[in-house]
Amino acid sequence: MSPETIRYEREKLYAEVWEEPMLTVAERYGVSSVALAKTCRKLGVPTPPRGYWALKAAGRTAVKPRLPAAKVGQQIVIERERSWDPNASWRRRQPPRLENDGRPRIVVPKALEGPHKLVTASLPGIRRAAGSEQWDVPPDEARLDIRVTPEHVDRAVLLMDALIKAFELRGHRVEVTAPDTTPLIDPSGRRQAARPSVTRVNVDGQHVALHLREMAEGEAPSGEFCIAISPIPVGWNVRTWWADGRRRLERCLGDVVRGVLTLARILHQDHMEEESKRREAEELERNRIAAIERNRLEQQKLDDLASRVLDHVHAEEIRGFLRSVEAYVAINGPVGPEPEISAWMEWARGVATGLQERAVRTLLTYRPPPPE
Numbered sequence: 001m002s003p004e005t006i007r008y009e010r011e012k013l014y015a016e017v018w019e020e021p022m023l024t025v026a027e028r029y030g031v032s033s034v035a036l037a038k039t040c041r042k043l044g045v046p047t048p049p050r051g052y053w054a055l056k057a058a059g060r061t062a063v064k065p066r067l068p069a070a071k072v073g074q075q076i077v078i079e080r081e082r083s084w085d086p087n088a089s090w091r092r093r094q095p096p097r098l099e100n101d102g103r104p105r106i107v108v109p110k111a112l113e114g115p116h117k118l119v120t121a122s123l124p125g126i127r128r129a130a131g132s133e134q135w136d137v138p139p140d141e142a143r144l145d146i147r148v149t150p151e152h153v154d155r156a157v158l159l160m161d162a163l164i165k166a167f168e169l170r171g172h173r174v175e176v177t178a179p180d181t182t183p184l185i186d187p188s189g190r191r192q193a194a195r196p197s198v199t200r201v202n203v204d205g206q207h208v209a210l211h212l213r214e215m216a217e218g219e220a221p222s223g224e225f226c227i228a229i230s231p232i233p234v235g236w237n238v239r240t241w242w243a244d245g246r247r248r249l250e251r252c253l254g255d256v257v258r259g260v261l262t263l264a265r266i267l268h269q270d271h272m273e274e275e276s277k278r279r280e281a282e283e284l285e286r287n288r289i290a291a292i293e294r295n296r297l298e299q300q301k302l303d304d305l306a307s308r309v310l311d312h313v314h315a316e317e318i319r320g321f322l323r324s325v326e327a328y329v330a331i332n333g334p335v336g337p338e339p340e341i342s343a344w345m346e347w348a349r350g351v352a353t354g355l356q357e358r359a360v361r362t363l364l365t366y367r368p369p370p371p372e
Helices: 010-017 022-029 033-043 052-057 117-130 150-169 253-332 338-359 361-365
Strands: 002-009 077-084 173-176 199-203 206-217 220-230 241-243
Touching: 002 010, 010 022, 010 033, 022 033, 033 077, 117 150, 117 173, 150 173, 150 206, 150 220, 150 253, 199 253, 206 253, 220 253, 241 253, 253 338, 338 361
Parallel strands: none
Antiparallel strands: 002 077, 173 199, 199 206, 206 220, 220 241
16 A cells, blocks of 8 residues: 545635535545544534525525634644555445435334334343443343433333334344353454354345444443444445434434345345455466466467477487498498497397387377376
């Protein structure tokens, strides 16, 4: 990964964030909208308030403040370096936007009536865990993942019951996994806690974990809730939690359902892309091995050819030498006992013929050696 320098200039950034939404500008810089907002505060750049773009879209006048003069000592340019993978073109992708499915708005009742079987089975364990000192730890028994203090159990159960029924109304099953009590051993040999029970939504084979917990201020429970989903996908700009705020969670359950379905689609797409990459890698590996084998067989044929050429050249050199011997004898007479010389020359001719036979005639039955 090669480092990349991101340069934020005060006046340029001011023009950009008032020309386009923060999310769009942040994507261009390759950062999150939260990180861009922090940079704006450091540079003293005012940012559009909530509802600004809705007013502009409606054709109404939206107030744009002037860029204030930089304070003494205030930065006007900020440069940051980050690692950038040029091959990671999938980073910060936008998930598909899910429209309202036409189902009735999810209404959380005032009292628990006709609870779902998972709620009925989990309620004793939820109350038991809420009354313990470790009310905020993941469940170590097969029950819904609800982590709240005792006085808030009823509200949490109503929220979860409404969510489960909303998912099943849309054809998706909510499951509770049993905890794995087998202690895990990390690479260093240390024991780790066993895997807790997980509440998950099965969306067409993709599992999205669902967590409902009470948030804390410092170490004290706050009485406000948060619903989170997981796993958190890498490289996607997707919302994975909802909390009590201007709108209570009772009014956000439709958003939670759409968030779960969106995450399930993302997980499916990631899985398909990983599967495609795996198949491509396997095909590349098969092609690589085939190319190596082709090269090996080609080299064997070249080696065989070189050996045959050498045998042929050797045979011709022997015949040439014998002709020289015969010419010498014809001029100078015998060089030794004639029977012995004749036998030796006949033997030499046989050697040359054998080399020629091996070099040429065996081509009629030649087959490349099979791969090992």
